[in-house]
Each structure stands twice: as C-alpha cells, then as structure tokens.
Amino acid sequence: MTMFKESGALLLFLMVLTIMPRHDPAQAWAGGLNEPPGEEIQISVLKGTEEEDPVIAWNGKNYMVVWQSNRKNPDDYNIYGSRVSPNGTVLDPQGIPISTAFSNQIFLDLAWGGGEYLAVWQDLRSRHHWEIYGARIRPDGTVLDAQGIPIAVGERNHRHPQVASDGKTFLVVWMEENPKTGWDVAGVRISPEGTVLDRERLHLAETQGDQAYPAVAWGNDRYLVVWMDGPPGAPLKISGTRVTAAGAVVDAHSLTLSRSLGGPGYPAVAWSGRQFVVVWADKQPPGINTIPGVLIRSSPKGVDLEDLSLPRSANSHFLPSVVCQGERCLVVWEEDQSQGRPMHGIEDIIRDVRGSFVDLSRAPVLVSEVMISPKSVGNHFAKAAADGDHYLVVWKDYQTGTAASLGRLVTHAR
Numbered sequence: 068m069t070m071f072k073e074s075g076a077l078l079l080f081l082m083v084l085t086i087m088p089r090h091d092p093a094q095a096w097a098g099g100l101n102e103p104p105g106e107e108i109q110i111s112v113l114k115g116t117e118e119e120d121p122v123i124a125w126n127g128k129n130y131m132v133v134w135q136s137n138r139k140n141p142d143d144y145n146i147y148g149s150r151v152s153p154n155g156t157v158l159d160p161q162g163i164p165i166s167t168a169f170s171n172q173i174f175l176d177l178a179w180g181g182g183e184y185l186a187v188w189q190d191l192r193s194r195h196h197w198e199i200y201g202a203r204i205r206p207d208g209t210v211l212d213a214q215g216i217p218i219a220v221g222e223r224n225h226r227h228p229q230v231a232s233d234g235k236t237f238l239v240v241w242m243e244e245n246p247k248t249g250w251d252v253a254g255v256r257i258s259p260e261g262t263v264l265d266r267e268r269l270h271l272a273e274t275q276g277d278q279a280y281p282a283v284a285w286g287n288d289r290y291l292v293v294w295m296d297g298p299p300g301a302p303l304k305i306s307g308t309r310v311t312a313a314g315a316v317v318d319a320h321s322l323t324l325s326r327s328l329g330g331p332g333y334p335a336v337a338w339s340g341r342q343f344v345v346v347w348a349d350k351q352p353p354g355i356n357t358i359p360g361v362l363i364r365s366s367p368k369g370v371d372l373e374d375l376s377l378p379r380s381a382n383s384h385f386l387p388s389v390v391c392q393g394e395r396c397l398v399v400w401e402e403d404q405s406q407g408r409p410m411h412g413i414e415d416i417i418r419d420v421r422g423s424f425v426d427l428s429r430a431p432v433l434v435s436e437v438m439i440s441p442k443s444v445g446n447h448f449a450k451a452a453a454d455g456d457h458y459l460v461v462w463k464d465y466q467t468g469t470a471a472s473l474g475r476l477v478t479h480a481r
Contacts, residue, residue: 105155105476105477106155107474108151108157108474108475110134110149110151110461110471110472111136111147111162111471111472112467112473113138113471114467114469115469116136116138116141116469117136117137117469117470118138118147118469118470118471119134119135119136119463119470119471119472120134120135120173120175120472121133121134121450121461121462121463121474122134122175122177122450123177123459123461124452125452125454125459126179126184126206129153129206130152130452131150131151131184131208132148132149132461132474133146133147133175133186134148134175134472135147135172135173136162138162139167143170143171144172145164145165145167145168145172146164146186146202147163147164147165148162148163148208149162149208150206150208151459151474153456153457154476155459155474155476158208159208163208163210164210165202165210166188166200166202168190168192168200168214170190170192170194171191172189172190174188174189174226174228175187175188175189176188178230178232179232180231180233180235180236180237181232181236181237181259182206182259183203183204183205184203184204184206185201185202185204185230185237185257186203187201187218187228187229187230188200188201188228189225189227190215193220196221196224196225197224197226198217198218199220199241200215200216200218201215202216203216203259203261216261217263218239218263219239219243219253219268223244224243224244225241225244226241226243227241227280228240228241229241229281229283230283231283231290232285233312234285235312236256236259236312237256238255238256238285239256240252240253240254240281241253241254241281242279248273248274249275249277249278249297250277250278251270251271251278252272252281252292252294253268253270254268254269254271254283254292254310255268255269256269269310269314270316272294272306272321276297276298276299278296279294279295279297280294280295280332280333282335282336283336284336286339286340286343287343290309290310290311291307291308291343291345292308292310293305293306293334293336293345294306294307294334295334303331303332304325304331305323305332305334305347306324307321307322307324307336307345307363309322318369322363322369322370324361324363324372325347325359330349330350331347331349331359332347333348333386334346335347335387336389337390337391339391339394340391340393340394341364341394341427342362342363342364343363343364344363344389344396344398344425344427345360345361345389346358346359346375346398347359347360347387348385348386355379355381355382356384357377357384358384358387358400358423359377360374360375360377360389362374362375362427375425376432376434377425378423378434378436382402382403382404383403384401384402385402385403385418386400386448386449387400388400388449388450388451391427391453392454393428394426394427394428395424395425395426395427396424396425396427397425397453397477398422399420399421399439399450399451399460400420401419401420401421401449402418402421403418404417404418404419404442405417416444416445416447417442417444418446418447419438419439419441419442420439420449421437421438422437422438422460422477423437424436424437426479437477439460439462439475440460440462440473440475444464444465445463445465445466445470446463446464447462448462448463450462457476457478458476459476460474460476461474462474
C-alpha cells in the first residue's frame with residue numbers, strides 16, 4: 068500500500084463556519100518589520116461561493132493572483148485570477164476566468180517568465196483521472212489558452228503541479244501514480260508559445276516507495292526540484308535533484324536534503340541569488356510540527372548543505388512557503404491555535420498566518436518573526452511573492468463563512 072492513495076473523489080468542505088474575532092495586525096507585528104503589515108486585501112470575496120487556495124507571482128509591474136472558485140457551479144471548481152498593483156489595489160475585482168472547463172480544476176500554481184505567466188492545475192475534465200493542464204496569461208490579464216494546455220494527460224492520476232521559469236521557458240513538475248513503484252515525480256518544459264517541449268516526460272524520481280508533493284525553483288543556471296520522499300521501510304525525508312534548462316537531470320542519484328528523523332514533508336524552495344532555500348514541515352517530539360530548512364550551495368563536489376534554524380513554538384506549523392528578493396527571504400506558514408478545542412472539521416480549525424524574515428546577507432543568518440494574519444477560522448495555504456520593496460502574502464480565509472482569498476503587504480526592515 069502506498070503512502071499517498073488517490074481516492075478518486077474530491078472532498079469538498081462546504082460548511083458554515085463560526086467566525087472568530089479579528090485581531091489588529093498592527094498590535095502583532097515584530098521587529099522584523101519597519102512598518103506594520105498593511106490592511107487585509109480582499110482579492111476575491113463572494114457571498115455564498117468558495118474562493119480559495121490563492122497562489123501568486125510578480126512580473127516586475129504587478130502581482131498576479133490565481134485561485135480556485137465554485138462560482139460557476141457549486142459542485143465544481145474553476146480557475147480565476149486578478150492582477151494586484153504594488154500598493155495592493157485589486158485591478159480585476161470580478162476575477163478573470165482562466166479555466167472554466169468541465170468538472171474540477173484545483174490545486175494550482177503560477178510562475179512568471181518570458182513575458183507571460185503560466186498557471187498550472189490539477190484537472191478532472193476526463194472524468195476518469197486527474198490530469199495536469201495549464202494556461203498562459205499576458206501581463207494585461209488576457210488568457211492565451213482558453214481550452215488549456217494538456218501537460219500530463221491519459222492513464223494514471225497526475226497531481227500537485229508546480230511550475231518555475233528560467234526566464235525563457237517553464238518547467239512544470241508533478242506527482243503521478245506508478246503501479247510498479249508508487250507515486251513518482253515527473254516533469255516537462257513548456258515553451259513561451261505554450262508547446263510541451265519534451266516528448267518523453269522527465270523522470271525526476273521513480274524509485275520504490277512514494278515521491279510526492281514536489282516544489283521547484285530556478286537559480287544558478289539550474290532548476291532545483293525537491294519532494295517528499297517515502298522509501299519503503301525507512302523514515303520520510305526530503306530529496307531533490309537539479310535539472311538544466313535543456314531538460315537534463317543533473318543528479319542521477321537524488322540529493323538527500325533533510326537531516327531529521329521526524330516526519331518531514333510538503334517542501335518549498337526559492338533562490339536567493341547565491342543559494343537555494345528549502346523549507347518543509349517536520350513532526351518533532353512530542354508531536355509538534357516545526358519548520359526546519361536547509362541552504363543549498365553549489366560546490367566542486369556537487370552541493371554543500373547548511374541547516375537553517377527558524378523559530379519554534381509549542382504550536383504546530385503547517386505547509387510552509389518561501390520567497391526571496393536577493394538575500395532577504397520570507398518564509399510563511401499556517402500555525403495551529405486550536406489546542407483544547409473540539410476538532411470535527413475545518414470549521415473548528417483556528418490558525419494564524421505567520422512568517423519569518425531570513426536575512427542571508429548576515430553571518431550568522433538573522434531570523435525575525437512576523438505575524439501576518441492573527442488567529443482566524445480557516446487561515447490556510449499561505450503563499451507569497453516579492454516586488455523588491457514589499458512582500459504580498461495571500462491565503463484562504465473563512466471569516467465571511469465561506470472561503471475567501473485575502474492578502475496583506477508586509478515589508479522587511481532594512
């Protein structure tokens with residue numbers, strides 16, 4: 068039996084939630100900021116619909132945020148988006164339809180490169196298997212692929228797509244079922260014209276056991292793909308491999324990145340200009356999830372690893388994300404505040420969106436904490452992008468009773 072079993076059905080939580088009082092973020096900001104976080108930005112809040120799981124990218128002028136929404140059909144999710152200016156103005160308040168195909172489009176990612184965005188998602192239009200589709204989006208919000216680009220289709224389930232760009236083309240990676248080995252990690256490159264460049268998908272991880280939930284970033288003339296690795300009979304670990312712009316896999320044997328014997332998973336990766344920064348969630352005794360990390364630098368021997376120490380608390384930390392602007396990085400995660408409460412469903416989950424600023428230009432590395440969205444029902448899946456002056460953090464929130472996509476600008480102290 069594999070660690071990640073495809074259920075064949077999408078479980079949707081459509082519930083009426085208990086609304087918790089909001090806290091003033093200006094009372095919760097830490098020394099890592101030179102100003103309090105900005106006001107919450109309502110990127111997509113529609114009464115009675117689920118506007119959830121936003122992801123974000125920056126193109127040098129505006130942010131693009133894309134999310135999944137059931138506004139068209141309560142039983143299905145489609146993909147919508149909006150541009151957001153550097154000052155937090157939502158430029159497309161009604162949302163741009165990116166994919167409104169039959170059935171569900173969920174679990175998406177977004178990257179900028181070569182003068183356009185590429186959004187990718189998990190798609191059930193075949194009615195039989197989850198597939199990976201994508202669409203290019205111009206800076207003005209024009210969608211170039213209304214029917215979607217088929218990236219990984221056919222037999223087997225394909226899940227959890229992630230995308231990065233080398234500035235010219237894109238690399239899309241995902242996890243897919245393999246009846247012989249379990250879940251594998253595969254990928255293809257996409258041209259600026261929306262063409263799949265690799266006739267045979269790139270086989271990034273296909274050893275026995277499950278390799279799942281990949282993440283990808285570009286830096287130092289290489290992509291770094293990382294994933295959650297579950298070899299048979301061994302503790303979970305975080306593994307990775309480097310891929311060239313031409314699609315060549317650099318590391319024939321994957322790199323072991325985690326040094327923990329806990330339960331590491333759900334990695335995220337970014338490039339700081341000199342090194343890759345990889346973070347993940349890790350269960351440590353007595354059962355508390357923390358956010359460890361590692362810095363990865365190229366060396367004559369291959370790579371050098373250096374542990375990254377992030378703040379720890381008595382609360383569990385989940386699903387980190389990381390973005391860098393030069394040597395200043397922001398790690399964000401959701402942090403459980405539900406201890407002692409009955410937990411029957413998502414309506415009982417009270418979480419913060421928290422973060423740590425990481426200044427890699429200093430020795431030792433300077434880390435400072437920041438509160439982004441304090442103690443609310445359903446704070447989930449925080450993601451961030453950077454514009455050179457600010458970070459825009461986006462997340463799913465339930466303060467209106469149904470899922471909404473919210474955001475907040477934060478600024479690193481200089």
